Amino acid sequence: ENTQLKDIISHAKEYGFVYPSSEIYDGLQAVYDYGAYGVELKNNLKRLWWESMTRLNDNIVGLDSAIFMHPTTWKASGHVDSFNDPMVDNKDSKKRYRADVLIEEKAAALRKEGKEEEAKSLLAAMGKLLDAEDLSGLRDLIINEDITCPISGTANWTDVRQFNLMFSTQVGSVAEDASTIYLRPETAQGIFVNFLNVQKTARMKVPFGIAQIGKAFRNEIVARQFIFRMREFEQMEMQFFVRPGTEMEWYQAWGANRLKWHKALGIPDSHIRTYVHDKLAHYANAAMDIEFEFPFGFKEVEGIHSRTDFDLKNHQEFSKKKQQYFDPEVNQNYIPYVVETSIGADRLFLMVLCNAYTEEEVAGKMRTYLKFHPAIAPVKAAILPLTKKDGLPEKGKEIFDRLKYDFNIVYEEAASIGKRYTRQDLIGTPFCIAVDHQTLEDNTVTIRHRDTTEQERVSIDELHGRLGEATSF
Numbered sequence: 001e002n003t004q005l006k007d008i009i010s011h012a013k014e015y016g017f018v019y020p021s022s023e024i025y026d027g028l029q030a031v032y033d034y035g036a037y038g039v040e041l042k043n044n045l046k047r048l049w050w051e052s053m054t055r056l057n058d059n060i061v062g063l064d065s066a067i068f069m070h071p072t073t074w075k076a077s078g079h080v081d082s083f084n085d086p087m088v089d090n091k092d093s094k095k096r097y098r099a100d101v102l103i104e105e106k107a108a109a110l111r112k113e114g115k116e117e118e119a120k121s122l123l124a125a126m127g128k129l130l131d132a133e134d135l136s137g138l139r140d141l142i143i144n145e146d147i148t149c150p151i152s153g154t155a156n157w158t159d160v161r162q163f164n165l166m167f168s169t170q171v172g173s174v175a176e177d178a179s180t181i182y183l184r185p186e187t188a189q190g191i192f193v194n195f196l197n198v199q200k201t202a203r204m205k206v207p208f209g210i211a212q213i214g215k216a217f218r219n220e221i222v223a224r225q226f227i228f229r230m231r232e233f234e235q236m237e238m239q240f241f242v243r244p245g246t247e248m249e250w251y252q253a254w255g256a257n258r259l260k261w262h263k264a265l266g267i268p269d270s271h272i273r274t275y276v277h278d279k280l281a282h283y284a285n286a287a288m289d290i291e292f293e294f295p296f297g298f299k300e301v302e303g304i305h306s307r308t309d310f311d312l313k314n315h316q317e318f319s320k321k322k323q324q325y326f327d328p329e330v331n332q333n334y335i336p337y338v339v340e341t342s343i344g345a346d347r348l349f350l351m352v353l354c355n356a357y358t359e360e361e362v363a364g365k366m367r368t369y370l371k372f373h374p375a376i377a378p379v380k381a382a383i384l385p386l387t388k389k390d391g392l393p394e395k396g397k398e399i400f401d402r403l404k405y406d407f408n409i410v411y412e413e414a415a416s417i418g419k420r421y422t423r424q425d426l427i428g429t430p431f432c433i434a435v436d437h438q439t440l441e442d443n444t445v446t447i448r449h450r451d452t453t454e455q456e457r458v459s460i461d462e463l464h465g466r467l468g469e470a471t472s473f
C-alpha cells in the first residue's frame, strides 16, 4: 500500500475521524465507523450537498425512502440479473479477486514498464470478454498473461464465476411466509418507484429532480483502499426527470455544475477531471465520471449518467402501473428521461481528507495539518485561554457561549498554547481564538489562522460575523 494513503488512514484513526468497524474484534473488512470529527465532517458534506441540490434549485425536492424495497424492484432494475462482478479464487492462498481488476492491475504494470500498446490490447481483449460474458475466456486471459496472486505468488486459479453484489436477507417471521429481500445497492430505485408520488404531491413539472441521501450496500469482492470501496456506504443521488430528447443538454449541464461544486470545495484543477465513458452500462446513453487524484491515482468520485427511460419503463412493465407524466407544454403523455448525479458520501469524505492532508516543513520541523475549507471543517474554532487563572477561563467560556449556538466550536484550557494549536491543526480547525490578559482590558482576542499560522487581533464583537463569513460559500 501506498505510504501517503497509509499516513492518511492512521491520521484518520488517531485523530477521531474513521475507525475500522468492530475494531476490538479485529475489524470487519470494508466496513468503517466515523468518530467525533469524522461524523462532523461527513454531516457537513451531506448538508452542503443537500442544500446545493434542494435549496439552490427550486425544481429539486428531497426524499427519504427505505433501504428495504419490494423484491421485484431489483428484477425491474436489472440488478438481480446483472449486478455482478466476475470473481476468481487463488487455490493456494484461498484469496478471492475480481478477475477484471487483476487484469486491469496487470495492464497498469505493463504501462509502468512503458509497454503502452500491450496494456491497451490487454484491456481491449478483456472488454470483449466482459461484453460477451465469456468467463472461461477471462480465466484463459489471466493464465496466458501469467497473472499471479499477490499473496501466494502462484497462478493456480479457479474458474471465473459471476458474483452478485447484492446482500440478501429474509423478511417474515415464519419460514413459510419468509421471502428474500435485498439491502438496496443504490438509492436511485427508491426515487424511481416514488417518481409519481413526489411529482403529484410536490406539484412538480418536468424538468424536475428528486434528491436523496441514504445507505447502500454492496458485497464488494475487492474491498481494499480504506473507505474508497466499502460494503456499507452512503450515497447522495439526484435523479433529474426531463422531456425525452432534451437529456443530452441536461447531462452536459449537470456534468459542468457538479465539477464546479467540487472545485468550490477547494479541490485544485490539477487534481480533478472528467472522464467520459465510451463503454456504457445497459441503462445509459451517456456517462461521465468526475475523478479525483487519490494517492492511488485518478479514480471516480461521482458519476453523471443519462439513464434514458430505462428504469421508469421497466417499473411500468413490472408493476403494471403507468409511469407517465402529462406535459401541458407539449400536450403529451410520456415516460420522462432521467439524468442522474450519483456520489458516495464516504468517497467524497476520502477525497476532501486526502486533499486537506498537508505536511509542511517549517523551520526544520514537520507540521501536519488538515486544510479543510472552513465550511466543511469539523470544528470551526477553538477558544483557548492563555492560562488557567486570572479570569481568562471565565472570559473564554463567555465567548464560547456566545458562539456555540451557531458554530461547532470547542473550548480547551489544558496544555500549552502551542500544543493546543497543534492539536487543532491536526483536526483541521481553521481558527484558534486565544484569550489573554489584554482581552480583559480591551475585549479583543487573537485569531490564529491554521494555514498561515498568522495571528491578528480582533474585537470579540466581530467574532460571530467573521466566523459566519469564513464558513459559508
Ligand code: ATP
Binding pocket: 186, 218, 220, 227, 228, 229, 230, 231, 233, 235, 300, 301, 302, 303, 342, 343, 344, 345, 346, 347, 348
Ligand atoms: P466503482 O466503479 O468504483 O465500483 P460504480 O461505477 O459501481 O463505482 P456507481 O454505481 O455509479 O459506482 O455509484 C455511484 C457512486 O457511489 C460512486 O461514484 C461512488 O462515489 C459511490 N460508491 C459506489 N460503490 C461504492 C463503494 N463500494 N464504497 C463507497 N462508495 C461507493
